[in-house]
Amino acid sequence: xxxxxxxxxxxILSDAAxxxxxxxxxxxxxxxxxxxKGLGSTDGNGICHSFTPDGRCVSLLKILMxxxxxxxxxxxxxxxxxxxxxxxxxxxxxxxxxxxxxxxNYIEGLFLxxxxxxxxxxxxxxxxxxxxxxxxxxxxxxxIHLKTIPGASPELVAEAGLHADRLSVNIELPTExxxxxxxxxxxxxxxxxxxxxxxxxxEAASDTTLKGTPAPKFIPAGQSTQMIVGxxxxxxxxxxxxxxxxxxxxxxxxxxxSAFSPIPDATAKxxxxxxxxxxxxxxxxxxxxxxxxxxxxxxIASQGNLDLDLDPKLAWALQHRDRFPVDVQRADxxxxxxxxxxxxxxxxxxxxxRRHRTxxxxxxxxxxxxxxxxxxxxxxxxWSPGALTDHKDLRARFAPEPRQLSLF
Amino acid sequence: MREQYMNSMPHVTLPKVGTAEAWREAARACLSARIPPEGxxxxxxxxxxxxxxxxxxxxxxxxxxxxxxxxxxxxxSQVVWHSHPERFARLYAVLWRLRTEPQLMQDAADRDLVxxxxxxxxxxxxxxxxxxxxxFREVGERAASRRKFAAWFEPAHHTLEPAAxxxxxxxxxxxxxxxxxxxxxxxxxxxxxxxxxxxxxxxPDDAAEDLWLTYFRHIFNPARVKVDRMLAEMPKKxxxxxxxxxxIPDLLQTAESRxxxxxxAAPTRAPFYAKAIAARPKQPAAPPPDSGSLxxxxxxxxxxxxxxxxxxxxxVVPGEGPPDAPLMxxxxxxxDQEDLAGRPFVGPAGQLLDDIMVQAGIDRRRVFLTxxxxxxxxxxxxxxxxxxxPNGSEISACQWWLRQEIDLVKPRLLVALGASAAExxxxxxxxxxxxxxxxxxxxxxxPVFLTVHPSxxxxxxxxxxxxxxxxxxxDDLAAAREHxxxxxxx
Numbered sequence: 001x002x003x004x005x006x007x008x009x010x011x012i013l014s015d016a017a018x019x020x021x022x023x024x025x026x027x028x029x030x031x032x033x034x035x036x037k038g039l040g041s042t043d044g045n046g047i048c049h050s051f052t053p054d055g056r057c058v059s060l061l062k063i064l065m066x067x068x069x070x071x072x073x074x075x076x077x078x079x080x081x082x083x084x085x086x087x088x089x090x091x092x093x094x095x096x097x098x099x100x101x102x103x104x105n106y107i108e109g110l111f112l113x114x115x116x117x118x119x120x121x122x123x124x125x126x127x128x129x130x131x132x133x134x135x136x137x138x139x140x141x142x143x144i145h146l147k148t149i150p151g152a153s154p155e156l157v158a159e160a161g162l163h164a165d166r167l168s169v170n171i172e173l174p175t176e177x178x179x180x181x182x183x184x185x186x187x188x189x190x191x192x193x194x195x196x197x198x199x200x201x202x203e204a205a206s207d208t209t210l211k212g213t214p215a216p217k218f219i220p221a222g223q224s225t226q227m228i229v230g231x232x233x234x235x236x237x238x239x240x241x242x243x244x245x246x247x248x249x250x251x252x253x254x255x256x257x258s259a260f261s262p263i264p265d266a267t268a269k270x271x272x273x274x275x276x277x278x279x280x281x282x283x284x285x286x287x288x289x290x291x292x293x294x295x296x297x298x299x300i301a302s303q304g305n306l307d308l309d310l311d312p313k314l315a316w317a318l319q320h321r322d323r324f325p326v327d328v329q330r331a332d333x334x335x336x337x338x339x340x341x342x343x344x345x346x347x348x349x350x351x352x353x354r355r356h357r358t359x360x361x362x363x364x365x366x367x368x369x370x371x372x373x374x375x376x377x378x379x380x381x382x383w384s385p386g387a388l389t390d391h392k393d394l395r396a397r398f399a400p401e402p403r404q405l406s407l408f
Numbered sequence: 409m410r411e412q413y414m415n416s417m418p419h420v421t422l423p424k425v426g427t428a429e430a431w432r433e434a435a436r437a438c439l440s441a442r443i444p445p446e447g448x449x450x451x452x453x454x455x456x457x458x459x460x461x462x463x464x465x466x467x468x469x470x471x472x473x474x475x476x477x478x479x480x481x482x483x484x485s486q487v488v489w490h491s492h493p494e495r496f497a498r499l500y501a502v503l504w505r506l507r508t509e510p511q512l513m514q515d516a517a518d519r520d521l522v523x524x525x526x527x528x529x530x531x532x533x534x535x536x537x538x539x540x541x542x543x544f545r546e547v548g549e550r551a552a553s554r555r556k557f558a559a560w561f562e563p564a565h566h567t568l569e570p571a572a573x574x575x576x577x578x579x580x581x582x583x584x585x586x587x588x589x590x591x592x593x594x595x596x597x598x599x600x601x602x603x604x605x606x607x608x609x610x611x612p613d614d615a616a617e618d619l620w621l622t623y624f625r626h627i628f629n630p631a632r633v634k635v636d637r638m639l640a641e642m643p644k645k646x647x648x649x650x651x652x653x654x655x656i657p658d659l660l661q662t663a664e665s666r667x668x669x670x671x672x673a674a675p676t677r678a679p680f681y682a683k684a685i686a687a688r689p690k691q692p693a694a695p696p697p698d699s700g701s702l703x704x705x706x707x708x709x710x711x712x713x714x715x716x717x718x719x720x721x722x723x724v725v726p727g728e729g730p731p732d733a734p735l736m737x738x739x740x741x742x743x744d745q746e747d748l749a750g751r752p753f754v755g756p757a758g759q760l761l762d763d764i765m766v767q768a769g770i771d772r773r774r775v776f777l778t779x780x781x782x783x784x785x786x787x788x789x790x791x792x793x794x795x796x797x798p799n800g801s802e803i804s805a806c807q808w809w810l811r812q813e814i815d816l817v818k819p820r821l822l823v824a825l826g827a828s829a830a831e832x833x834x835x836x837x838x839x840x841x842x843x844x845x846x847x848x849x850x851x852x853x854x855p856v857f858l859t860v861h862p863s864x865x866x867x868x869x870x871x872x873x874x875x876x877x878x879x880x881x882x883d884d885l886a887a888a889r890e891h892x893x894x895x896x897x898x
Contacts, residue, residue: 006619007618007619007622010619010622010623010626011622011625011626012626014622014623014626014627015626017627018626018627018628018629019629032577032578032580033577033578033579033580033581034576034577034580035580036580036581036598037580037581038580038581039578039579039580039581039582040578041574041577041578043574043577047536047539047540048540048641049540049541050540050541050624050642050650050652051637051638051641051642052624052627052628052629052638052659053628053633053634053635053638053656053659053660053663054628054629054630054632054633054634054637054638055632055633055634055635055636055637055638055641056629056632056637057641058624058627061623062627063623070685070688072682072686080678080679080681080682080685080686081678081679081682082676082678082679083676083678083679097619100616100619101616101619101620101623103544103546103555103557103579103582104543104544104545104546104557104614104616104617104620105542105543105544105559105579106543106620189710189723192722192723193722193723193750195722196722196723196747196748196749196750197748199748200745200748200749244788245720245788247791248788248790248791248792248793249722249747249748249793250748251791259632261629261631261632262631262667262670262671263670264670264673265673265675265676266670266673266675267675268675272670272671274631275631275632277632277634294790296788349516349517350516352514352515352516353514353515353516353517355514356511356514356515357515359517362517363516363517364517366517366519366522367516367517367522368522
């Protein structure tokens with residue numbers, strides 16, 4: 001067998017990494033290299049350097065260290081029973097790719113993940129070596145996201161968190177039963193403890209000692225996780241409840257939802273489906289409502305799945321018409337945020353402006369508020385929705401046209 | 409004075425580099441000379457300095473004479489980079505209005521401001537795209553002490569100057585050049601300089617670009633084609649300067665057939681090594697702990713599903729302390745911090761308990777600390793977990809574990825902290841405040857000393873009440889210690 005070239009390895013190990021949804025490079029501490037010694041900067045805002053035709057942003061060099069793996073997770077392209085071609089980067093190769101891509105302004109940094117080789121500790125040790133080389137030897141100051149391996153020893157996690165901006169461990173599937181069915185080697189309790197440990201370490205690092213010296217930084221951009229949607233039968237209500245629990249328990253910055261997507265050499269245990277992209281989109285919208293609009297998960301979906309035809313905020317408003325129309329001039333922030341089409345920015349503009357004068361319909365238009373959705377749910381001095389709010393066909397106005405059946 | 413300027417109609421030519429500062433100074437001068445917006449015209453020219461075409465330039469502004477809201481300063485510092493010929497005049501018009509309308513910036517629907525904010529957004533977007541889409545090629549020797557890179561970019565607005573500090577912060581250890589039709593920014597030995605714009609330079613091939621294209625092709629998922637999303641974020645007008653876009657037509661053309669091939673492929677047999685790996689023990693098997701020991705009990709507790717609480721918690725929090733501790737303190741249940749750490753009494757209430765134990769002469773290292781319920785019960789409020797008291801059935805389900813801890817440790821005295829512990833140990837939940845300080849019968853006839861839970865002290869809003877209750881709690885613990893000493897002496 002001839003050795004693979006760097007180009008061939010890169011092809012194999014980015015193929016293997018494309019199912020991880022996260023590409024965020026935002027929210028970390030500010031750094032730069034103006035002292036002329038190192039390379040790189042971060043300023044809190046991530047940058048999407050490119051976009052692939054799947055509409056996803058390319059912000060980080062997202063690769064696996066290796067796609068050899070001793071686990072046999074049914075949904076995963078890298079499971080041990082798959083016949084995909086295997087490869088492994090040397091640490092120097094990962095460092096070289098990261099730095100050379102960075103210098104050409106292709107990327108914000110590195111997102112390194114890996115299949116599990118030998119043991120969690122063996123894998124984690126090699127990954128930590130790569131980020132240590134980048135940070136210490138090359139003084140790299142760009143963004144680093146490291147996928148950590150549950151079950152790795154605390155010292156390795158501690159060192160990983162010193163070098164990385166973000167650590168993440170994937171919850172993989174929304175319920176323990178699904179994990180047992182499709183990823184039998186993964187231990188959900190261990191994953192939870194791992195997330196708990198990261199939260200405690202991050203909190204400890206943000207404490208200042210009695211002398212006033214700050215503790216060493218630990219994952220300034222926090223932790224995130226990913227769950228696969230549509231591989232198992234879990235409904236959206238359960239998924240959102242699980243997400244709320246993860247946000248509340250472990251202070252996660254993000255839960256990523258990844259529509260189960262066809263993989264080469266799939267297993268018979270898990271038949272391939274069209275990835276449920278619209279469902280994934282609705283879950284992200286619902287997640288957004290939980291994080292920034294003070295919606296509780298059971299308000300958005302108490303059971304079953306989200307409405308695919310309507311965004312979850314509009315769906316909620318249509319089910320709670322007694323709470324509308326909202327008086328835009330007087331309603332509190334919380335209620336304004338419940339109006340379909342009103343985003344946090346629109347609401348801030350409304351609050352700011354109405355302190356000084358009475359708002360009119362045209363004012364909202366000029367502020368850039370989308371009124372198509374909001375119209376039936378708001379009242380202003382020169383606009384009242386009248387019977388529109390309670391109109392029985394209101395839903396039909398927003399739902400997409402029913403798809404015509406084709407002749408058979 | 410006003411008339412004089414109306415007649416002569418000054419024209420201000422702002423320099424191509426340093427435009428923002430120059431506009432600010434000129435606007436300040438015009439404003440302090442009370443020149444109304446309709447009495448002045450503006451442009452950006454190739455010259456280096458601000459020019460007033462009239463013989464007599466407006467007098468310099470008195471320092472501190474003009475005050476405007478910070479939000480306007482920020483807005484102006486962005487809008488000046490817009491390519492619209494009216495940008496300077498529109499900014500000055502709003503500045504003029506601010507003299508008499510100090511609240512103007514608060515108005516999100518004002519026509520003039522809405523127009524300026526649109527320009528601000530366009531500049532912001534252009535600036536962002538410049539930072540994102542510049543592609544450097546190496547133009548010097550790799551082994552050189554300072555490597556050299558260069559790029560060509562065509563921004564929609566005059567964004568190279570405001571973007572330059574970003575590149576200087578990021579790529580400080582190399583020399584770089586960004587050429588645009590309007591301006592060229594050059595960074596050498598840590599200093600940025602600007603020169604007149606240039607033609608598109610002929611940049612040498614760079615081998616890293618092949619690797620970049622390989623990465624772009626392979627990170628793409630053919631099963632999730634969403635061309636609209638890509639085009640919204642990476643419009644075609646940028647494509648000619650982005651090498652990776654050369655791969656897009658082929659990726660789109662082959663996506664469908666690649667997905668079909670994946671779906672139609674028959675399942676394969678696992679590779680030969682898969683079986684061997686599956687048969688390998690995952691970790692060196694540790695001997696199972698002795699079932700009659702505390703370690704054995706912990707292992708059993710970890711798998712507890714005796715009540716529904718396990719499903720929401722991180723982990724079981726078993727009791728902790730010497731296996732022969734004469735004193736066992738029983739709390740209610742683990743809290744947020746205990747749930748995360750897997751250890752009892754490490755959160756705020758635990759720290760308070762530690763302090764008060766010291767004051768009461770109790771050595772924590774000689775105490776077995778545990779809870780009536782071993783999983784954290786909570787409700788979610790946004791991003792916070794709020795403690796909820798366990799109910800009777802949860803307490804009784806968990807008695808199974810508490811009793812075994814008591815059997816193994818065989819303490820001489822139990823201390824119930826709060827109502828839930830009292831219920832578990834004595835069977836009665838009645839008014840803990842009335843029963844505190846007393847000793848009741850517990851399991852196997854063991855004495856149970858009753859007091860409050862330290863979190864009760866933390867919840868008292870009134871500092872005086874808290875002080876008093878803390879003292880009572882300290883007295884309770886000291887009384888428990890004395891009682892234990894009598895038991896041990898007997």
